[in-house]
Amino acid sequence: MTAPPPTVVVDRREQAEAELAREIAALVRDRGRLVLGVATGDTPSGLYRELARMRREEGLDFGRVVAFGLDEYLGLAPDHPASFARQLRENVFEPLGIPESSRHVPGDAEGGDEYERRIRDAGGIDLQILGIGRNGHVAFNEPPTPRESRTREVRLHAWTREDAVPAFGSLAAVPERAVTMGIATILDARRIRVLAFGRRKSAIVARSLAGAIGPDVPATFLRDHPDLRVWLDRDAALELEPARRAGRS
Ligand code: GLP
Numbered sequence: 001m002t003a004p005p006p007t008v009v010v011d012r013r014e015q016a017e018a019e020l021a022r023e024i025a026a027l028v029r030d031r032g033r034l035v036l037g038v039a040t041g042d043t044p045s046g047l048y049r050e051l052a053r054m055r056r057e058e059g060l061d062f063g064r065v066v067a068f069g070l071d072e073y074l075g076l077a078p079d080h081p082a083s084f085a086r087q088l089r090e091n092v093f094e095p096l097g098i099p100e101s102s103r104h105v106p107g108d109a110e111g112g113d114e115y116e117r118r119i120r121d122a123g124g125i126d127l128q129i130l131g132i133g134r135n136g137h138v139a140f141n142e143p144p145t146p147r148e149s150r151t152r153e154v155r156l157h158a159w160t161r162e163d164a165v166p167a168f169g170s171l172a173a174v175p176e177r178a179v180t181m182g183i184a185t186i187l188d189a190r191r192i193r194v195l196a197f198g199r200r201k202s203a204i205v206a207r208s209l210a211g212a213i214g215p216d217v218p219a220t221f222l223r224d225h226p227d228l229r230v231w232l233d234r235d236a237a238l239e240l241e242p243a244r245r246a247g248r249s
Contacts, residue, residue, distance in 0.1 A: 006229050007229075007230045007232060008230070011233070013195075014046060016231035016233065018050055020047055021047055021054060023127075023193070025058075025060050028061070028062065032061075034066070035067075035122050035123055035125050036126065036127055037068050037128035037181075037186070038070065038088060039130050040069070040071075040084040040087045041131050043195050044129050048096070049095075051095075055095070061097075064102075065102065067093065067098050067103055067104065068119055068125060069088050069104065070128075070130075070140075070180065071139040071140040071180035071181065072107035073175040073178050074107075074177040078107060082164070082167040083107070085108070113150075115151045115179075116150055124189070125190065127193060128189035128191065130194045131195060131196065132196050132201060132204055132208055133163070134201070135159045135204065136204050136220070137219070138183070138219050139180040140160070141218040142154060142156065142157040142160065144216050145183055145215055145218040148182075148183070149184055150182040150184055151185055156175070156176055156177065161176070183221050187221065187224065190227060192225050192227065192228045193231075194219075194222065194231070195230075196230070199235040201236045202235060202237070202240075205232060205236050205239070207243070209223070209243075210243035210247050
């Protein structure tokens with residue numbers, strides 16, 4: 001059985017955001033050049049605000065950081081308010097000052113192989129920031145997704161489309177297809193850092209971190225990674241200990 005990954009439970013999400021921001025800042029200061037994998041969604045938003053604060057107030061320089069977006073809806077204009085390209089531009093690329101030539105989003109690439117090639121050419125992802133979807137997806141790797149999956153087009157799960165309604169205004173407006181890095185692409189990153197906050201993530205956090213590893217909960221594959229760290233707030237961690245105990249009995 002795989003050992004449980006290092007999991008940190010914090011009282012307030014800001015503590016997790018500050019800890020991960022400090023780790024990223026230390027890497028940026030030590031190495032200058034860092035290849036970051038960046039997730040969208042609500043989960044990492046406070047982390048990006050903290051990194052932007054470090055840039056403003058502490059002079060942290062992201063000028064040699066290369067960033068790769070995880071996923072994107074298909075069929076949206078890049079400027080569509082709900083597009084991940086726009087979210088990344090507004091919440092990550094601009095506030096951190098990542099140079100234009102170092103910004104990569106999957107919607108811009110000529111297919112999955114080309115995106116994989118760009119990641120390899122950049123030297124691979126040093127640190128991948130991730131959230132978890134309610135159905136156990138990471139990026140848009142919906143259940144079931146095999147461990148060997150690479151960047152490709154996918155069909156979105158009903159829950160994922162429901163969760164996107166606030167961003168699009170109606171279910172009919174939510175795209176049915178997307179492009180996403182695969183599980184194998186994500187597992188190639190040197191460090192994987194996962195955040196999950198709030199009660200609505202508690203069941204899937206428990207399944208992801210304590211359930212059987214396999215394609216039905218794609219996030220479980222992250223536990224195969226040698227340098228994984230997970231931060232949860234108390235609400236997100238609520239069902240984890242009982243699940244771990246049940247797994248042991
Ligand atoms: C979205 C994205 C994922 C994200 C996840 C959780 O659909 N494709 O990259 O991590 O679902 O989103 P949130 O952080 O808003 O809960």
